[in-house]
Amino acid sequence: MQDPLHERRPLPLAAPADEDCGHPHHHGGTPGPRRANALIGARGLSFKHNGRSILQAIDLDIHRGEIVTLIGPNGAGKTTLVRTLIGLLKPTEGELWRAADLVIGYAPQRFDLDKTIPMTVARFVAMGSATATPGDIDQALKEVGASKLDDRQISELSGGELQRVILARALVRKPQLLVLDEPVRGVDYTGEAELYTLIGALRTQHDLGVLLVSHDLHVVMAQSDRVVCVNRHICCSGVPETVAQHPEYARLFGAQAARAFGLYHHHHDHRHDLAGEPQPAHRGGLRSLPEA
């Protein structure tokens, strides 16, 4: 069967759903005509399930070498958007296209993996690509810093280790686009910092496009070129600093979340509050939460 991810699938462009959000905002992540060099792009993408609208008029492009972070509260349709973009769901309306021969490396949430199947890490990574050689598998594990895990059982890994191994499976496909669904969820702060550093390094080394999904609003990867804030439609988007100050962002996540919006930076410039909760340090126009 032809890989559905590799075919260009233009869909008839429909008029965006006309729902009044009651406030001025633009719907576009990157509005305007399709850009030729985008790895993946959507215009006016809508998705309905059982007659209920999940996504409305989404415009989004992801380019090579670009990290786009998708944030939004639970139930905002982030996962639906990702599933639509990688071809698991058919959009109800709108246009979706992918670069010719685009290979996507998808890293789903590690919580959904079945651990009752006995399987070594190397085997799990190998499943990502039918053509992967043992050398490719070693290389992918090495890139995520998990070389030593190759003969361990998937069921024995810690959360952070498993996340790296999932990332290695995405990399073994030699993708141009990485799609990572909440890679740092449930990982401790140090692990989170390391994962973000790793993702940033992979982007640079392979000139990858990266789509990162996050529901953790407190720390958004500073290397994000764009943060796209989704709540069924695209509420606002821009460089991380802009989004944090956007009134839509504050409205969606509450003023406190907006204040707490922080950025993870390469250097470990965080501190811990009295409760042991890591707090991103003060930076630019952003304020961190007052000491507890």
Add this chain to the structure above:
Amino acid sequence: METSIGEPFVMRALLAGLGLALIAAPLGCFVMWRRMAYYGETVAQSGLIGIALGLGFALNLTGSVLVVTLAVSGLLLLLSRQEIVPLDSLLGILAHAALALGVIVASLVRGPQVDLMAFLFGDIFAVTIVDLRWVLFGGIGSLIALMVIWRPLLALSVHEDLAAAEGVPVDRVKLIFMIILALVVAIAIKIVGVLLTVAFLIIPAAAARPLSETPEQMAFFAAIFGMLSVAMGLFVSISIDTPGGPSIVLVLTILFLSSILPTVLRHRR
């Protein structure tokens, strides 16, 4: 009852049991990994309708059971698309409805003299040459089909969305798996009965899990456990005159408990 091991009906029972254990082992691993034990139970219990219809119209029982298990698989596929009633409730409803319908149809077509016990718990010592032929050809067919879809089925059992994103034709592979399962259940019912069929699928797989480091190892150990239990269960059955199928299932359960116990104790500390 004085029975010699060498008697033909004992040999037929042994061959059928060993063959079934071999076929059921890899399939049972997937039933366990994909959490389809209740699904298998529902399909197996629907087999009683097939038995009753087969008796009524004087058809080959395994054949008529296969038609019903396939039909029920299709019905389950259709009903699972709604989201108002959860899947386990749906399976519970259909399993019991199938059992009720099977008992009623059996009483209608043959009158009360139909030996329901033999079909509920199987009568492994009543296995015929025709049944053995089903085990042989059905078994070879299902094992080959399973080998063909092994890699994609394994991928979607680990993570369905990930497999789909990597290009696995998820719906087609799942459909083929359901057909193989319906076939193996139909073959098993004549030997171990509608109520013990799923035990043959999942207990060997569960017993093999703690010893296994790869999916293939688990299928291999499951086959060893299954065949060992058949031999031991039949021996016990003949020695102390207990029913065949239930004896095998009890041996399987003892093997499972001894296999899983060290793991449980290790995690307690």
